Amino acid sequence: MALLKPRSRRGGGRPTIADVARKAGVGAITVSRALREPGRVSEELRRQIEAAIDELGYVPDPNARALASARAEVFGVLVPSLTNNVFAEVVRGIYDSLSDGPFRIQLGNTHYSGLEEERLLQVFGSQRPAALIVAGIDQTPTSRNLLQNAGCPVVQVMETGPDPVDMMVGFSHLDGGRTATEHLIEAGYRRIGFIGARMDPRSQRRLAGYRAAMEKAGLFDPRLVTTTPVLSSVTLGRELFRDALAKMPTLDGVFCNNDDIALGVLFECHRASIEVPKTIGIVGFNDFDMMQVAFPSITSIRTPRYEIGRRAVAMALAAIAGNRPQERVVDLGFELRRRESTAR
Amino acid sequence: MALLKPRSRRGGGRPTIADVARKAGVGAITVSRALREPGRVSEELRRQIEAAIDELGYVPDPNARALASARAEVFGVLVPSLTNNVFAEVVRGIYDSLSDGPFRIQLGNTHYSGLEEERLLQVFGSQRPAALIVAGIDQTPTSRNLLQNAGCPVVQVMETGPDPVDMMVGFSHLDGGRTATEHLIEAGYRRIGFIGARMDPRSQRRLAGYRAAMEKAGLFDPRLVTTTPVLSSVTLGRELFRDALAKMPTLDGVFCNNDDIALGVLFECHRASIEVPKTIGIVGFNDFDMMQVAFPSITSIRTPRYEIGRRAVAMALAAIAGNRPQERVVDLGFELRRRESTAR
């Protein structure tokens, strides 16, 4: 008589929770509990179960878990760019904070497109993630709606604003732009340009900060502003600076939308023998490592990218654990790093 | 009399494949087939099913799918760093190639640690991914074993070598190092240093290429080599260059392990009024955008990072579809970009 079930598990024969339960002499559900809520299982059984797990080399199947509990141990992370170092550091912060626990990261690249963001939120939602972390606060109404109905903690990162979907961690780009510009003004520069590429909402707010500072000092002139929607790069920084100079030869300072642009400006100054900081003052944004090494070293606004990632995860984990933080909007601030490029 | 089943689906009430089947008046399995193998379903039913899907806004549950088919639509991607631009571009290539299809990306950061790589492969394996893409070819025996038994296509990227686990896409770092060094020699430099940080296996091979070229020209001297295991940065490039100069004041050229180091060297040359390329020639590695903008522009080895990501996915997808490429090792090469920093 043949065996009824020829042990042909479809799934490749890895040990399951039932195998562990059999070996430990307990019910499957007790194994499940021992894994998820160890406190609710007696110490004796827990030890037996752990021994069985070790012996069999059991690893829980995240897919089965997600299906049964209608909740995947996944953090959905949406950023507008994978190669922009700013977001890479945010992602690194998220990753480092999550690598101890059971949570995986599902990365989405919106390419600075609201439509793509909507599409990704749709896809991510179908997985019932444990939390969503999205860059920016300017979601489309559709995206906002998707976030609101995601049924999980949501953290908007990089910026602060008055109206969080759920939680927020970031800083004020407007204040950052204003601080950078005020610093140039205080240093004695007057014909201060703004140079920016890829004018996403954060860049727009830095520009607004620049404008506020310039207007307050009675120095604003629209011809001082040079922008392009093209993706930022060092090469582009150089080109935009040449455009700006051509348009406004009396330029004596520039606030650059980001450090790439600032570096391009610096190199062009070298090339054209424009003295920095004497003839032109330069301020960057983000304060990448290279800013302090550049010659002359470049003043920049230090932004807490890595810390934003870490804090976003901490808030999301707290919310998952049931104690949503009191402060739903966390401003991590920024810091002006004064260097040679503005030391006139 | 109360309803028997108060329609309290645990899973939040999103439409399921059964809902679609009911609406379209077909069996559930036919809907499943229409989604995965449209060719095997008559055109009429297919149309009905598509209409039902649209109307209900049905999105397949990837977790249920993975559980039932014992195969997740996930590409596991293992890189040693999230912020190193080189890997960010590889990941971008992978992401762009995958964003059309159903596959998700599961990212792992090994932090240049073999042990961490083993741990991640273990975790990734428990999800039965559709494919694995790992950076480097120097896996530990344990990791190699895990890859071999992963039961899915595996692509090792960034390098080429004689013994792929399954497939490989990359280029020869040894040849890259040699080419860079030979270029300096041909340009007339003689006391050519090697400066490298974070001496991972790829850096080691570039160093080996440097050494081969130097020895062949009868120029090698161990005091010309300055390395550190510390993570690479522009700041570090500057410091290492100062060390190298202190050790060997007659240095007249440097091959830098990567572009960050090269940039640090360039800035230090500015700062110390060392003329480039007259007194010192500089060659970088990777050819980031900024190399061509720097003043003077910096000679570098252009590496096909993005293309490596794309090709790795293409090969993996082909293998999944059943037609594993003939060539299991693809060498995408590199290119020396001659610029001002070596134009003596």
Place this chain on the structure above:
DNA sequence: GCCTGATTTGGTAGCGCTACCATCATCATC
């Protein structure tokens, strides 16, 4: 008309896990 094989469709039985309840001790309380 019958058979064969290809094509299209559906039913059943899981995949591995957890939510929900039921059960059974144990112990304090009246």
Place this chain on the structure above:
DNA sequence: GATGATGATGGTAGCGCTACCAAATCAGGC
């Protein structure tokens, strides 16, 4: 000693989907 209250454990019934097989249909050949 009956009555809950509490805590530990287990059974059952799915989660939403697909593998596997069975059945139905149809074309063509004899």
